[in-house]
Amino acid sequence: MQTALLDWFAQHARDLPWRHTRDPYRILVAELMLQQTQVVRVLPKYEAFLAAFPDLATLAAAPTAEVIRRWAGLGYNRRAVNLQRAVQMVLQEHGGVFPRDVVLLRQLPGVGPYTAGAVACFAFEQDVAFMDTNIRRVLLRTHYGAAQVDVPGERALLAVAERLVPAGQGWTWNQALMELGALICTAATPACQRCPVRPMCRAYGEWQVTDAATILAMGAPLRTQAAQPRQRAAERRADYRSETSFVGSRRWYRGRIVDLLRPLPPERSLPLAELGSQLKPDFTPDEMAWLDELVQGLIRDGLVVMEDGAVRLP
DNA sequence: AATCCGGGGTA
């Protein structure tokens, strides 16, 4: 499996900016931006952000409001605050030298199991294993097949990932796994016909059998594609259901508030009542409690500060 | 283990 995937990656890897550096600061910026956010949407923001904050010290010293402004369009604005706090911690608690150990990396705000492993691997080229949505999907299919039952837990899957990392090639291997998940072994309609590890993929074998059985039973004409999974319970995240009508949701209003505060000149703040009326045209005083609760949440996240009943970016 | 946290693209 290793050789086939590494050869494929050498041929088909996308040219992504964060693959040209081993600077842990630049890697961390990329990984924070990429949390739950597609590569194509990070691409236009990444270089612009680094142009504004070229190094760790610049970002650490910048006004948080400016960091939040530069984060516009990426979503999950807490990540911007976490990122700045993380580099401030590197500066203050590690003398400006990025920790290499995943246990220490893990202590930085906004850095969980995935990001700690990714920084250790992609910045410091350590042969570590970690799990993201791409790697998880690829390994589930290759090693556990198409079945939706008896899916392994995260521990077992991580153990599989660790066993696969080729010595001395952790960087390329993990990039390749993620690239395969992003380009070939996609969630809805995997392009098995172009997959370099198809011969050793358990799911592909099972889909072939399913396809053949269908042909026998139905007399269906031969298809060029193997049968595809109709649903993937194990890969499904918890909060997909009823996320309909995002507009008007709490998350949506949080985003609107930050959007309203972003263009304000430095140190200018917006009275709560004014914020309410800008948020929704028919804003009434009895909705003030609702607005205040919303703002309190943003304050807890470090995205907003309030003084004298007026709010602004920190 | 469940929820919350943005936003935009796609079938």
Add this chain to the structure above:
DNA sequence: TACCCAGGATT
């Protein structure tokens, strides 16, 4: 509409 995306923090 439902799904999906280089996850993390909180409870």
